[in-house]
Amino acid sequence: MHQSAYSEPILRWAGGKRWLLPTIKSVLGNVVVNNYHEPFLGGAAVFLGTSYSGQAFLSDINAELIEVYECIRDDYESVFDILEGHVNTPEHYYQTRSEVPDAPIERAARFIYLNHTSFNGIYRVNLSGTYNVPYGSRKSINLPALDTLKSISARLQHAKLEARDFEHCIENVEPGDLVFLDPPYTVAHNNNGFVKYNQKLFSWADQCRLSNLIDKIKRANAYYILSNAAHDSIAELFEKGDQRVVTQRKNAVGGASSSRGYASEYLFTNVGRA
Ligand SMILES: C[S@@+](CC[C@H](N)C(=O)[O-])C[C@H]1O[C@@H](n2cnc3c(N)ncnc32)[C@H](O)[C@@H]1O
Numbered sequence: 001m002h003q004s005a006y007s008e009p010i011l012r013w014a015g016g017k018r019w020l021l022p023t024i025k026s027v028l029g030n031v032v033v034n035n036y037h038e039p040f041l042g043g044a045a046v047f048l049g050t051s052y053s054g055q056a057f058l059s060d061i062n063a064e065l066i067e068v069y070e071c072i073r074d075d076y077e078s079v080f081d082i083l084e085g086h087v088n089t090p091e092h093y094y095q096t097r098s099e100v101p102d103a104p105i106e107r108a109a110r111f112i113y114l115n116h117t118s119f120n121g122i123y124r125v126n127l128s129g130t131y132n133v134p135y136g137s138r139k140s141i142n143l144p145a146l147d148t149l150k151s152i153s154a155r156l157q158h159a160k161l162e163a164r165d166f167e168h169c170i171e172n173v174e175p176g177d178l179v180f181l182d183p184p185y186t187v188a189h190n191n192n193g194f195v196k197y198n199q200k201l202f203s204w205a206d207q208c209r210l211s212n213l214i215d216k217i218k219r220a221n222a223y224y225i226l227s228n229a230a231h232d233s234i235a236e237l238f239e240k241g242d243q244r245v246v247t248q249r250k251n252a253v254g255g256a257s258s259s260r261g262y263a264s265e266y267l268f269t270n271v272g273r274a
Pocket of ligand 1: 013014015016017018039040041042043044045046059060061062164165166167182183184185201202206
């Protein structure tokens, strides 16, 4: 068993699932899983907050993000040293944003720095793929400490990292493995009870591909845990005779699925309690 200390995510990431960890742990119960797959890695809250007996296969379509994890895995001390040279001022932010370094380690540190100092920590690029999020004017920032990078690096030593579409993850799935799936999903809008898909992020066709992937995971005798929006269309698409759990997330913004500051989300899984 790769026993390593759990770590906190080091990136601010839309849809981060640190809040879901207690539910995931309760769903897993005493079930022993083999390899771990996370094809929508993002801020990696679930990978970093859990541990597994086998290898980890981690991927995301965002190649810059995957490069950050590769650099932390291979040379976290250099990432830290370069981060130390970054300061939280608008001048330095826009200067750093305007230049993409040639060296992967410098690109990784730049990504982490921009993520912490940008407006809302969102990741957005323009049509030519250039990061274009404005400065966040945050009073203080919390760049990762050396020890945190070190422990993430240790966790990643057993991980295979890839920048790719989620569908490819099936290539490595074996019986007894767990696949945690956390796609970008629906957003409630305008308090009118209607849920709209952000076509640019993840279309309905992508949700259908995801549903097919889950069928393949099940045929491979592996486990899946899927997090998704609490919406009837999603319930119907992912109804596979397994378990559907309604989770409650604290919500700063009121919306269609929120009540008293909480928003519902769905968790679908074929993991049974031992
Ligand atoms: C909701 S976030 C995952 C958040 C993560 N669970 C966490 O705790 O931070 C969804 C991720 O899916 C990635 N993504 C979007 N479309 C994808 C695709 N077609 N294949 C793989 N990853 C994709 C995005 O880059 C984003 O990082």
